[in-house]
Amino acid sequence: GDSVTQMEGPVTLSEEAFLTINCTYTATGYPSLFWYVQYPGEGLQLLLKATKADDKGSNKGFEATYRKETTSFHLEKGSVQVSDSAVYFCALSELNFNKFYFGSGTKLNVKP
Amino acid sequence: SQTIHQWPATLVQPVGSPLSLECTVEGTSNPNLYWYRQAAGRGLQLLFYSVGIGQISSEVPQNLSASRPQDRQFILSSKKLLLSDSGFYLCAWSARRASSNEQFFGPGTRLTVL
Numbered sequence: 001g002d003s004v005t006q007m008e009g010p011v012t013l014s015e016e017a018f019l020t021i022n023c024t025y026t027a028t029g030y031p032s033l034f035w036y037v038q039y040p041g042e043g044l045q046l047l048l049k050a051t052k053a054d055d056k057g058s059n060k061g062f063e064a065t066y067r068k069e070t071t072s073f074h075l076e077k078g079s080v081q082v083s084d085s086a087v088y089f090c091a092l093s094e095l096n097f098n099k100f101y102f103g104s105g106t107k108l109n110v111k112p
Numbered sequence: 113s114q115t116i117h118q119w120p121a122t123l124v125q126p127v128g129s130p131l132s133l134e135c136t137v138e139g140t141s142n143p144n145l146y147w148y149r150q151a152a153g154r155g156l157q158l159l160f161y162s163v164g165i166g167q168i169s170s171e172v173p174q175n176l177s178a179s180r181p182q183d184r185q186f187i188l189s190s191k192k193l194l195l196s197d198s199g200f201y202l203c204a205w206s207a208r209r210a211s212s213n214e215q216f217f218g219p220g221t222r223l224t225v226l
């Protein structure tokens with residue numbers, strides 16, 4: 001079955017450090033891939049997405065590239081800010097199905 | 113534009129009491145609807161999803177139930193709450209036919225069972 005695995009947290013970085021949060025997936029078909037962000041006490045917001053192999057999703061300085069050969073969708077940001085502190089979820093969805101599969105979430109703490 | 117509402121935002125209930133959480137979506141028709149639970153410090157657990165009025169799929173056995181009485185209304189219920197039902201409940205919707213099946217989340221309901 002489909003599944004998403006992402007790195008355990010929490011990840012603690014200093015402001016302006018480089019961020020990578022690893023995400024790998026297992027899928028039976030050709031999924032779309034997503035990164036969601038959850039700020040404390042709030043629901044999830046879509047951060048970026050990619051719908052096919054080699055697509056790069058980007059938003060607010062974050063990037064992730066859909067790598068079919070390594071079944072990965074790692075999240076990166078060149079210089080994190082304190083305001084980026086949140087929980088990040090990797091997810092996939094297959095077009096012909098109605099369900100999403102989420103990773104367990106990675107908490108990011110950015111210190112000034 | 114589409115919006116999704118959940119209420120209440122916060123709820124404190126005693127063990128054994130009933131529960132009703134409501135989710136409504138505006139600005140779209142025939143959405144897929146989802147209920148998730150997020151326990152403290154944990155990931156998302158899909159509880160129920162619905163592809164149409166009266167159509168509910170349950171993902172995990174538990175003392176919760178869901179109903180969809182109208183196209184854009186999704187209700188999560190329990191007859192008797194357990195301590196383990198505490199958590200953050202999120203409703204989400206996605207378009208029935210879309211190129212990427214992106215899900216849009218509501219603001220959540222924080223439930224504490226005492």
